[in-house]
Amino acid sequence: MKIERVDLQRIKIPLTAPFVTSMGLETHKECILVRAYSGPYVGFGESVAMDVPVYNEEDVDTVWYMLEKYLIPQLFTREIEHPDDVSRLFSWMRRNNMAKAALEGAIWDLYAKMNGISLSQALGGTRTQIDVGVSIGIEPTIGKLLERVDGFIRDGYKKIKVKIKPGADVEPMRAIRQKFGPDVPLMADANSAYTLNDIGLLKELDEFGLIMIEQPLAHDDIIDHATLQRELKTPICLDESIHTVEDARKAIELGSCRIINIKIGRVGGLTEAKKVHDLCQAHNVPVWCGGMQEVGIGRAHNIAIASLSNFTIPGDTSPSHRYFATDVVSPMIDFAAPGVLDVPTAPGIGMVINEDVVRDALIEHKSYFANRESTTTVIPNF
Ligand SMILES: O=C(O)CCC(=O)C1=CC=C[C@@H](O)[C@@H]1C(=O)O
Ligand SMILES: [Mg+2]
Numbered sequence: 001m002k003i004e005r006v007d008l009q010r011i012k013i014p015l016t017a018p019f020v021t022s023m024g025l026e027t028h029k030e031c032i033l034v035r036a037y038s039g040p041y042v043g044f045g046e047s048v049a050m051d052v053p054v055y056n057e058e059d060v061d062t063v064w065y066m067l068e069k070y071l072i073p074q075l076f077t078r079e080i081e082h083p084d085d086v087s088r089l090f091s092w093m094r095r096n097n098m099a100k101a102a103l104e105g106a107i108w109d110l111y112a113k114m115n116g117i118s119l120s121q122a123l124g125g126t127r128t129q130i131d132v133g134v135s136i137g138i139e140p141t142i143g144k145l146l147e148r149v150d151g152f153i154r155d156g157y158k159k160i161k162v163k164i165k166p167g168a169d170v171e172p173m174r175a176i177r178q179k180f181g182p183d184v185p186l187m188a189d190a191n192s193a194y195t196l197n198d199i200g201l202l203k204e205l206d207e208f209g210l211i212m213i214e215q216p217l218a219h220d221d222i223i224d225h226a227t228l229q230r231e232l233k234t235p236i237c238l239d240e241s242i243h244t245v246e247d248a249r250k251a252i253e254l255g256s257c258r259i260i261n262i263k264i265g266r267v268g269g270l271t272e273a274k275k276v277h278d279l280c281q282a283h284n285v286p287v288w289c290g291g292m293q294e295v296g297i298g299r300a301h302n303i304a305i306a307s308l309s310n311f312t313i314p315g316d317t318s319p320s321h322r323y324f325a326t327d328v329v330s331p332m333i334d335f336a337a338p339g340v341l342d343v344p345t346a347p348g349i350g351m352v353i354n355e356d357v358v359r360d361a362l363i364e365h366k367s368y369f370a371n372r373e374s375t376t377t378v379i380p381n382f
Contacts, residue, residue, distance in 0.1 A: 001080045005037040011361035019137040022165035022193035023054040036106035043110025047102035048265035048292035066099035076370040083108040087271040097268035104269035113348035125307030131314040133159025156338020158314040165193040189214035212237040225256035245275040261290040281310035291316030296329030300349035330354035
C-alpha cells in the first residue's frame with residue numbers, strides 16, 4: 001500500500017445539549033477528520049483529542065501539528081504492507097497517541113477497503129451486533145438526572161454511566177437506585193476527581209451494586225488504584241491511566257482494576273487497542289469500548305473494535321443523535337434494536353460520508369501529497 005495523499009479536515013459541530021464532567025463543560029465537538037488515499041481507495045480516520053487538554057495532554061492543535069510535522073511525512077516515506085506496520089513506524093514518537101490513532105485508523109480503513117472486507121473482519125471481530133450504553137454528564141439537579149436516566153432506560157440503553165465528582169456522587173447514585181431499582185445496569189465515571197483520602201466516601205458507593213467505578217483516582221496512577229481496589233467491592237475500571245498494552249499488563253499485575261475501558265485514540269490506534277483486548281482476554285479481564293463523543297467516523301471505528309470477542313460489557317458508542325443533530329456519515333448511526341448497533345459488513349468502516357455536513361462544519365482543510373507541495377484552504381467567515 002503506497003499512500004499518495006492525506007487530507008486533514010478540521011470541523012466543528014454543536015452538541016444538542018451541553019455535557020458536564022468533573023473536567024468541565026462541553027458545548028461543541030471540534031475534531032480532525034483524516035482521509036488517506038491510495039489509488040482509487042480512500043480510508044477515513046478521526047482524531048478524538050478534545051479542544052482543550054483536560055482528558056489527556058493532547059488537543060486539536062497538537063494533533064494537527066504532529067500529523068503535519070512528523071506522522072504524515074513519515075508515512076509517505078515507505079510502502080505499508082499491513083496497518084500494524086503503522087504503529088511500529090510511529091513507535092519512536094513518545095505519546096501523542098490520539099494523533100497517531102487518527103492516521104493509523106485511516107490506514108486500517110483503507111487496508112480493509114482494498115481487501116474488500118469490513119474493518120471488523122480485518123480486526124478479527126466476531127460479533128455482528130454490539131450492545132451499547134450511554135454516558136450521562138453531571139446534571140444541574142438530581143431531578144434532571146433522574147429524567148435523563150428514565151429517558152435513556154426507555155430508549156433501551158444496556159448500560160447507564162453517570163459522571164460523578166465530589167459533592168455529586170453518593171446522593172445521585174442513591175436516587176437512581178431508589179427510583180429505578182437494583183436491576184438497572186449502572187456505573188459511575190469520576191474522571192480522576194478523587195484521591196485516597198476519599199476511600200470512605202468511595203466505599204459508600206459499594207451499596208449501590210454498580211457494575212464498576214471508572215477512573216476514580218489520578219489520571220496517571222495505577223498504584224493508588226490498587227490500594228483502593230483492595231478496599232472496594234465495586235470493580236474499578238481504568239480509563240485515563242491506560243495508554244499502552246504495557247500499562248494494561250502492569251495494572252492487571254498490580255490489581256489496580258478488574259475491568260479496562262479501551263479507547264482507540266487513548267492507546268494510539270487499533271493495533272494497540274487489539275493488543276490490550278487480547279492481553280485482557282488472556283487474563284479474564286473484561287473490556288468495553290469507551291467513547292470520546294466521536295462523530296460518525298470515530299463511532300464506526302469503535303463499533304468495529306467492539307465486535308471483538310472480549311468486549312463483553314456494553315460500550316459508550318451511542319447512536320449519533322445522542323449528541324448531534326447531523327453527522328458526517330449517512331445515514332446517521334442508529335439502533336438496529338433498542339440498545340443494539342449493527343456491525344457494518346460493507347468494506348472498511350462501511351459508512352458513506354455526508355459531504356454536505358462536512359462542508360458545513362469545516363474550519364480548515366489541508367491536503368498533503370507524497371510527491372508535491374501541500375495545499376491549504378482556510379474556510380473564511382466561520
Ligand atoms: O462518547 C461518549 O458518549 C462518552 C463520553 C464520555 O463519557 C467521555 C468522553 C470524553 C472524556 C470524558 O468526559 C468521558 C470519559 O472519560 O469516558
Ligand atoms: Mg472515562
